[in-house]
């Protein structure tokens with residue numbers, strides 16, 4: 001086995017895992033139908049329902065990364081010819097629109113610039129533009145750092161009797177979700193962002209209205225993602241559908257235990273506090289966030305490079321000299337921004353200070369000295 005040095009994961013995911021989560025993951029394997037294992041699955045499903053803010057019985061940790069959760073929604077809920085309105089203001093909205101097209105759906109894109117918010121009126125107008133099967137919002141657009149207020153989108157979906165599908169990969173575990181009250185019909189997320197478990201699971205939830213659409217389908221659903229077959233294992237029968245990824249589920253159970261112990265209200269407040277602290281420090285360093293605080297994601301801050309700062313050299317310096325990983329820009333933002341994730345276990349004041357000091361050093365390495373002591377003082381003052 002090759003040895004590895006620990007890297008502080010302050011990018012758009014994966015986020016750092018706690019020692020307890022790492023220990024849980026290394027426990028001996030059990031069979032996926034073992035009487036010691038199925039209660040673990042029960043607890044995970046209860047924990048996920050609480051996090052999504054739903055009573056949906058079909059709430060489960062699907063095998064695969066977040067994108068597999070997206071595929072599961074599309075596979076079950078989009079049939080050839082279906083009109084699906086997709087909000088696109090970043091890479092993950094683009095990805096969902098592409099998945100709809102590949103399923104033979106008619107993806108009607110409501111676009112906003114990368115870094116801007118979606119316009120709910122334009123979204124409602126698009127839904128009203130034809131018989132719409134479903135509409136899609138990315139709650140926290142990780143490629144830009146914009147958090148959407150879901151309420152107007154939910155109202156638009158409901159008034160047109162369209163299903164509301166939500167990508168909450170980055171928001172879950174970082175901000176409180178209340179999807180039943182909002183009227184979200186199906187949603188998916190991942191485990192490696194604010195849940196701080198390893199990548200490889202995609203928690204998904206399907207509500208009654210969504211499942212009624214599945215029951216009325218004419219086109220078959222791909223076998224692995226078929227909600228009717230998933231219900232066999234993730235429902236009361238616990239009948240084999242596929243071999244559950246046991247070790248990752250151990251880790252997820254431990255991560256949910258930590259979340260439960262902290263409480264979602266305190267956890268959201270922690271994410272907001274470290275993001276505010278980071279912003280104060282960035283300002284002193286002369287680094288400007290892309291998104292105004294009013295509609296920024298608290299778990300991910302996108303930062304503009306000052307003129308003349310090279311992206312590859314900046315992030316390379318952070319990785320080589322400071323063992324810190326941050327994300328680069330995507331799409332039209334490539335080379336223009338870097339993305340700082342303070343997610344889950346990574347959302348700690350000490351990480352803010354370490355990151356700010358490293359950013360200052362990386363600027364200095366490109367001939368642009370910054371006031372690191374002042375930045376740390378400003379961050380500490382929050």
Ligand SMILES: *Cc1c(COP(=O)(O)O)cnc(C)c1O
Nearest residue numbers: 065066067092140142169170190
């Ligand atoms: C990370 C992410 C995804 C994709 O998840 P993977 O685990 O990489 O498949 C989808 N949507 C959003 C908003 C994300 O942040």
